[in-house]
Amino acid sequence: MDKNSVDKPVDGLPKEERWDWVTPFCLALLCGMSIMFIQSAQAYDGGNEWKKQIVWSLLGFILYFTVAILDYRIFLKYAHIVYGISILSLLLVFGGPKIYGASRWVDLGFFKIQPSEMAKFATLVMGASILSRSKIGDLRDSFNGILRLTLCFILPMFLIFLQPDLGSTMVLPPIAFTLLYIARIPAKFFVATAILFMLLLGLLGLDIYRYYQHKSENLRTSEPVVAYEENALLPLKDYQRKRILTFIAPEVVDPHGIGPNWNRIQALIAVSTGGISGKGWGEGMQAKLGYLPPAVAHNDFIFAVLAEEWGLIGSIFALLTYAVVIFGCLKVASKSSDMFGRLISSSVAILLMVHLFINVGMTLGITPITGLPLPFMSYGGSFIITCFLMMGVVQSIHRHRKEFIS
Numbered sequence: 001m002d003k004n005s006v007d008k009p010v011d012g013l014p015k016e017e018r019w020d021w022v023t024p025f026c027l028a029l030l031c032g033m034s035i036m037f038i039q040s041a042q043a044y045d046g047g048n049e050w051k052k053q054i055v056w057s058l059l060g061f062i063l064y065f066t067v068a069i070l071d072y073r074i075f076l077k078y079a080h081i082v083y084g085i086s087i088l089s090l091l092l093v094f095g096g097p098k099i100y101g102a103s104r105w106v107d108l109g110f111f112k113i114q115p116s117e118m119a120k121f122a123t124l125v126m127g128a129s130i131l132s133r134s135k136i137g138d139l140r141d142s143f144n145g146i147l148r149l150t151l152c153f154i155l156p157m158f159l160i161f162l163q164p165d166l167g168s169t170m171v172l173p174p175i176a177f178t179l180l181y182i183a184r185i186p187a188k189f190f191v192a193t194a195i196l197f198m199l200l201l202g203l204l205g206l207d208i209y210r211y212y213q214h215k216s217e218n219l220r221t222s223e224p225v226v227a228y229e230e231n232a233l234l235p236l237k238d239y240q241r242k243r244i245l246t247f248i249a250p251e252v253v254d255p256h257g258i259g260p261n262w263n264r265i266q267a268l269i270a271v272s273t274g275g276i277s278g279k280g281w282g283e284g285m286q287a288k289l290g291y292l293p294p295a296v297a298h299n300d301f302i303f304a305v306l307a308e309e310w311g312l313i314g315s316i317f318a319l320l321t322y323a324v325v326i327f328g329c330l331k332v333a334s335k336s337s338d339m340f341g342r343l344i345s346s347s348v349a350i351l352l353m354v355h356l357f358i359n360v361g362m363t364l365g366i367t368p369i370t371g372l373p374l375p376f377m378s379y380g381g382s383f384i385i386t387c388f389l390m391m392g393v394v395q396s397i398h399r400h401r402k403e404f405i406s
Contacts, residue, residue: 018399019399020328020332020395022324023324023325023328023391023395024061024065026321026324026325026328027061027064027388027391029321030318030321030322030376031060031376031384033318034053034376035050035054035057037302037306037377038050038379039282040288041294041298041305042287042298043282043288044287044288044289044294045294049379056380059385063388064388064389064392067393067395068392068395068396071396072344072393072396075129075344075393076340079125079126079128079129083122086115086118086121086156087159089113089118090160093105093106093163094162104116104163104165111381113381116156117380117383117385118386119156119159119168120351120386121390123156124175124179124390126152127149127153127176127179128344129340130148130152131145131179131180131339131343132343134148138186139189142185142189146189150176153173157169157172157173164237164240165371167358167370167372168372171351171354171355174351174354175347175354177190177193179343179346182347203233203234204234207233207234207236208241208245210231210233211228211241212248212249212252214228215245215252216252239260243368243369243370244368246261247365247367250264262293263292264365266304267286267292267301267362267363268363268364269286270284270287271304271308271315271363273285273286275312276311276312277310277311278310278311279309279311280309281309282309283309286308287308298379299373299379300359300362300369300371300372300373302374302378302379303318303359303374304363307363319360322356322375326349328394329345329346329391329394330346332345332401333345333346333349333397335401336397341397344393345394345397348394351390352375355372358370359373359374359378
């Protein structure tokens with residue numbers, strides 16, 4: 001008997017290749033760094049969120065390996081149920097508690113969940129299900145699939161935007177376009193969409209410019225401030241416009257750097273003072289002395305804490321770890337045995353990249369502050385559980401990638 005035939009299970013996949021152990025190792029590294037820097041970030045107020053993060057990480061790994069063992073096509077079968085539950089949970093937030101003026105959480109008594117995080121995964125799965133079942137050819141043949149995918153994404157985007165949560169709303173369009181690209185939708189669609197995007201971007205620019213003029217006039221007069229929303233071109237909240245304008249023209253919104261621009265300034269100080277090798281774990285002054293506010297240091301600006309304490313070397317190490325995870329998703333997509341697997345793996349990679357780029361970008365001052373968490377590192381149970389769920393599905397796709405190959 002051939003030796004290779006003994007080492008192979010019935011599905012034709014060598015035992016040593018059934019699992020991708022590099023990815024969970026990298027996830028463990030990220031979670032370890034998360035716990036370390038959450039503890040460091042809360043030195044100012046003595047918070048214990050790092051202990052909760054340990055629990056969330058352990059639960060996440062249990063979910064990861066449980067989902068990885070399952071056949072990922074179960075999500076294809078029940079995609080509409082997963083999607084329906086996520087939409088229902090998004091509706092429930094409007095009756096839940098408001099934190100910082102936003103309705104984003106559902107209070108279960110012993111903890112709160114943020115449905116918008118799970119909605120990202122549910123919408124991704126539903127979109128992949130739609131396109132994997134749709135007829136894709138020329139633009140006319142593909143119209144039905146494009147329309148159904150558009151409706152699938154518009155509903156959660158609208159509900160998340162109303163919370164309001166502009167950052168999470170912005171994550172979904174790149175996922176939708178990734179799904180369409182992988183499904184090989186004709187190029188004409190992307191050209192038309194690019195033109196529409198430019199028009200919307202121009203409208204946003206005009207709206208922000210008018211807001212800029214409004215704020216400038218209020219700075220030069222002692223008259224009571226008139227709400228801009230009455231004459232706005234887009235249905236954005238005042239704080240959302242402030243975040244964008246703070247990024248473009250901070251001298252208008254916060255000329256003294258003690259208002260909306262404070263967090264970005266303190267994050268930049270943390271990054272710049274970290275140097276090459278950093279100040280050492282627990283020795284970062286920005287979070288330790290409270291300059292980087294405790295409310296954001298352990299979640300939105302966790303990368304600033306890492307950069308100050310581990311410096312450029314530590315920052316590069318963390319980014320390379322993310323790169324390995326993301327490249328692993330893309331590699332799984334390239335070897336997937338079916339369209340559904342390719343769509344899921346590619347979309348998970350894009351979701352992680354968008355979160356990584358925007359979160360690190362706002363820390364470095366190259367993107368507006370949106371409040372998007374850093375995958376596996378920012379504090380928060382809903383997002384880290386969702387990330388582990390997505391990576392578990394990708395691992396399942398990896399394990400079943402040659403199942404249909406004779």
